[in-house]
Amino acid sequence: MTDPRCEIENLLARYTAYGDAGRVEEFASLFADDGVLRVAGRAFVGPAGVMAFATEQGIQMAQAGRLLPGFHHVGSRLVEVEDDHATASSVFAFFAPHGIDHWGTYRDHLERAEGRWQFRERSVRFSGFTTGSTAQQIVAAIVAEAP
Structure with missing residues (x-):
């Protein structure tokens, strides 16, 4: 059996790789059927909700x-495993063509189901933006739409 930490590292790396490449279907498939992606106060539920959000954000x-x-x-990844x-x-940190644009943290709850690790919940928090960041305007719009 593969070390669960290796499998989890692979899951976390695929989230970044698929998201950055705009591979929204593969990105969304990393979430449990009722898994939640929380971004700036909003929740996107299940692969369909995550895919709709990722598609809109790419645009x-x-x-x-x-x-x-x-x-x-x-970086600074800390993984704690207990059974499944x-x-x-x-x-x-997000690097745009002009350099670092924004930064923040991920907090995850993960589960192994049907032989694979997936996101039960991922919370994305933004800690800062460079002056003139266009991402800051996008995040402000997400916050404004939060219930």
Whole structure:
């Protein structure tokens, strides 16, 4: 049996790789059927909800200019495993063509179901933005739509 930490690291890496590449179907498939992606006070439930959010955000980022092509750098990862459940935390920085644009944290609750690890819940929190960040405007719009 593979070390669960290796499988979890692979899940977390695929989240970043698929998200940065705009592979929204694969990105959304990383979530449990009732898994939740929480971003700036809003919750997107299940693969369909996550895919709709990721698709819309990809469009917003492309239209905003100055953000793409871009990528996330993720570090300071801490993973704690207990049987078929795990928690993880990490920090991220988003690099746009002009340099670092914004940064924040991920807090995860993960589960192994049907032989694979998946997100039960991922919370994305933004800690800061560079001056003139167009991502800051996108996040403000997400916050404004929160219930």
